[in-house]
Amino acid sequence: MNSEHVDILIIEENESIINLYKKMLMNILNDEYSIKILKNNKEISNFFDNTNNFKNKISLIISESSIEGVEIIEKLGDIKSMFPRVCVYIMSNDVNIEKLKKALKYGVSDWIEKPITPDEFYEVVHKSIYRGTSFESKIRDIEKEIDNFNVENEIEYYKLENRLGKLLGENPSRYETHYLLGKLYEKKGIKTLSIKHYKASEALKN
Incomplete structure (x- = not known):
């Protein structure tokens, strides 16, 4: 698949899961992307507080629903309000109907329970970056x-x-x-x- 350069934000604290996401992205996009990874709440706060981080368009956000025990769904909503067209996917097992409703209210595209399969991951990238689904x-x-x-x-x-x-x-x-x-x-x-x-x-x- 060919595409222009894209920026992807991953918010996840588990190193093995981060490496899995990076590997699957490499298989799909080759070298046509850059990744920013946030692993803890300090990094998340610093990233959100620096407006320079939002000068380039973010094409895809893959995130846990909470980091270090702190829920970050509202922060994801903040990004969605700044970039209405960005696709935000929560990948987490910490799901219930109330959290799902809250996430969708804040503009999350979907909530996928782990472990995510390569086919599911491909579909996420295809829908968010290539937007080729009729x-x-x-x-x-x-x-x-x-x-x-x-x-x-x-x-x-x-x-x-x-x-x-x-x-x-x-x-x-x-x-x-x-x-x-x-x-x-x-x-x-x-x-x-x-x-x-x-x-x-x-x-x-x-």
């Missing part, structure tokens, strides 16, 4: 996830609902998003919302 491809991927997800997994349900909500906002005239929302709510047993979105899908389709 609407149709997103719809196909989400439909597969809806077919396979466990209805008792509230975190996965909320993530799917949030992704579809964003997709609907970006493509309000496409019937497919309403159809998948109908399918998602049907699987969760939320009949009124399911019917509402199925009807909206049919109206747009016709």
Whole structure:
């Protein structure tokens, strides 16, 4: 894959995980990127306090949800407010529904539980740096996830609902998003919302 030079920020305190991320980035991007790594709260504070660090566009942020026991989701939101188009991915096992809602509220693109696979990592880079995923491809991927997800997994349900909500906002005239929302709510047993979105899908389709 070819791309212009990009800047990537990694916020992680585990050295072995940092090395894994660096190795996977090298396999995907070759030499077309630079990495800034923040390993502790002092480095995070110094980085955020220095406005010179934000002169260059940051293309991708990969971060833990907390460093040295201190949650940093709001700090990630600060970066998102400065760079609305930057993709922020939290990669952490310290997840619950409230933390997920908070992260998505602050503009985090997704929360991926560790260990992340090479395929998952490739998808993160592809979506954030290359932005080559078409609407149709997103719809196909989400439909597969809806077919396979466990209805008792509230975190996965909320993530799917949030992704579809964003997709609907970006493509309000496409019937497919309403159809998948109908399918998602049907699987969760939320009949009124399911019917509402199925009807909206049919109206747009016709």
